[in-house]
Amino acid sequence: MIGHDSAMGGARRDGVARQDGGVSSLRALPGVETVLAELRGGGHPHALALEAARTAIARAREAVRNGGPAPPTAAIAAEAQAILRRLARPSLGRAVNATGVILQTNLGRAPLGERAIAAMTEAARGYSNLEFDLAEGTRGSRHEHVRDLVRRVTGAEDGLAVNNNAAALLMALQVFARGREVIVSRGEAVEIGGRFRIPDVLRESGARLVEVGTTNRTYAADYAAALGDETAAILRVHRSNFEVTGFTARPEASELAALAHARGALLLDDLGSGCLVETVDYGIPHEPTVGESLRAGADLVLFSGDKLLGGPQCGVIAGREALVAELRRHPLARALRVDKLTIAALNATLAAYLAGAEREEIPVWRMLALDEPQLRPRAEAWARAAGGRGRVVESRSVVGGGAAPGAGRPTWCAALRAERGAERLTRALRGADPPIVARVEDGETLLDPRTVDERDDAHVAAAIAALTAPDAGGRP
Numbered sequence: 001m002i003g004h005d006s007a008m009g010g011a012r013r014d015g016v017a018r019q020d021g022g023v024s025s026l027r028a029l030p031g032v033e034t035v036l037a038e039l040r041g042g043g044h045p046h047a048l049a050l051e052a053a054r055t056a057i058a059r060a061r062e063a064v065r066n067g068g069p070a071p072p073t074a075a076i077a078a079e080a081q082a083i084l085r086r087l088a089r090p091s092l093g094r095a096v097n098a099t100g101v102i103l104q105t106n107l108g109r110a111p112l113g114e115r116a117i118a119a120m121t122e123a124a125r126g127y128s129n130l131e132f133d134l135a136e137g138t139r140g141s142r143h144e145h146v147r148d149l150v151r152r153v154t155g156a157e158d159g160l161a162v163n164n165n166a167a168a169l170l171m172a173l174q175v176f177a178r179g180r181e182v183i184v185s186r187g188e189a190v191e192i193g194g195r196f197r198i199p200d201v202l203r204e205s206g207a208r209l210v211e212v213g214t215t216n217r218t219y220a221a222d223y224a225a226a227l228g229d230e231t232a233a234i235l236r237v238h239r240s241n242f243e244v245t246g247f248t249a250r251p252e253a254s255e256l257a258a259l260a261h262a263r264g265a266l267l268l269d270d271l272g273s274g275c276l277v278e279t280v281d282y283g284i285p286h287e288p289t290v291g292e293s294l295r296a297g298a299d300l301v302l303f304s305g306d307k308l309l310g311g312p313q314c315g316v317i318a319g320r321e322a323l324v325a326e327l328r329r330h331p332l333a334r335a336l337r338v339d340k341l342t343i344a345a346l347n348a349t350l351a352a353y354l355a356g357a358e359r360e361e362i363p364v365w366r367m368l369a370l371d372e373p374q375l376r377p378r379a380e381a382w383a384r385a386a387g388g389r390g391r392v393v394e395s396r397s398v399v400g401g402g403a404a405p406g407a408g409r410p411t412w413c414a415a416l417r418a419e420r421g422a423e424r425l426t427r428a429l430r431g432a433d434p435p436i437v438a439r440v441e442d443g444e445t446l447l448d449p450r451t452v453d454e455r456d457d458a459h460v461a462a463a464i465a466a467l468t469a470p471d472a473g474g475r476p
């Protein structure tokens with residue numbers, strides 16, 4: 001179904017309504033019971049059907065008050081049916097991501113691999129040993145399930161998963177720095193997105209922010225000068241969604257670790273994306289990995305599960321055993337804990353890395369690895385579906401999600417021209433079922449196959465054909 005079409009639009013004009021100010025037309029409108037009786041099928045909840053009937057009647061009344069004729073009962077019932085379909089549709093639904101942004105936060109970031117999906121399904125369907133020690137028959141800890149795999153894939157002494165990386169950072173700061181100082185470079189006191197600002201998180205945690213350096217250049221000496229008895233930690237933050245280029249300076253993690261440790265303070269590294277592999281192998285600039293940060297001496301490394309890791313939404317804290325154990329015992333660990341479905345998906349995702357199978361199994365890496373031979377023919381097929389209105393253009397897919405800012409991979413997109421404008425066509429694509437999300441560039445609608453599951457290719461082609469056909473009456 002495309003767009004919102006009112007069944008009332010086609011009602012006949014009727015002179016009576018205008019002559020008597022619409023009173024007799026209002027009387028001619030059906031009652032709720034009449035419209036309800038027409039709403040059959042679908043087994044929709046009565047409350048929704050009632051709301052749909054009332055809304056449709058209210059709209060008809062409004063149309064009459066505005067001087068229009070009373071719509072026939074059948075038209076009101078059809079309107080109610082359309083309203084009911086919208087009301088009954090679950091709010092969260094599948095979407096086709098043709099934007100070429102791999103980690104699109106608004107579209108749910110990382111799609112999960114089949115292993116993770118299977119693990120989640122299994123954990124969802126029945127009972128599990130979530131917090132049960134099967135050998136002893138006693139209470140166990142959900143954290144045990146994550147610990148071992150995080151250790152193995154990152155090389156950390158210990159690891160803990162919480163709700164997301166924002167929660168991980170808040171927790172680490174609150175547990176280890178409340179009432180004390182945390183040193184952050186001015187170049188890293190950033191807003192990651194969605195109002196997530198490092199200075200705000202610090203304030204919420206009860207830690208005191210000590211900013212050092214400048215936006216573009218911060219030296220080890222700046223940190224050294226700020227370190228004192230009140231310092232709980234140095235916090236390093238991945239800038240995530242922007243680049244500072246040119247005249248810049250940033251100390252190595254190892255220098256900061258040495259400085260912090262000499263004063264009994266911690267080095268916390270908020271890596272953001274949680275990369276476990278070498279991104280250069282995928283044609284994008286080097287992203288700092290979790291292992292590198294730990295080897296450089298970070299005491300705790302924090303990262304998201306659903307960015308470059310390619311797993312479910314969660315925040316992982318990896319690092320020194322004594323520190324992670326303290327976090328695990330803290331009441332916040334309970335408040336921010338992950339559920340069994342997340343644990344199942346995270347473990348399956350980490351297991352793919354352990355097996356060295358991330359390129360094949362984890363969609364984020366699989367998508368990044370796609371090259372011209374896999375992409376161009378798909379873009380060509382979509383362009384052909386648009387008849388004379390489509391062509392193939394070279395463009396760039398980007399990682400998104402705050403990883404590798406500014407970096408991208410060459411890609412091939414279908415570029416569509418629509419008679420009534422690219423914005424309109426792009427909106428109409430979003431009205432497809434399932435919706436197709438594309439982007440507008442230079443007056444054309446661009447669809448990037450890199451982020452589209454091949455199983456959706458035919459759906460995309462059909463939607464393009466329907467929306468760009470010369471007889472797509474009233475459509476773009």
Ligand SMILES: *Cc1c(COP(=O)(O)O)cnc(C)c1O
Pocket residue numbers: 164165166167192196237238239240270271272273303304305314315401402
């Ligand atoms: C994305 C990001 C966060 C927030 O992570 P969520 O998992 O979305 O809560 C925090 N810090 C950095 C550096 C990030 O890139």
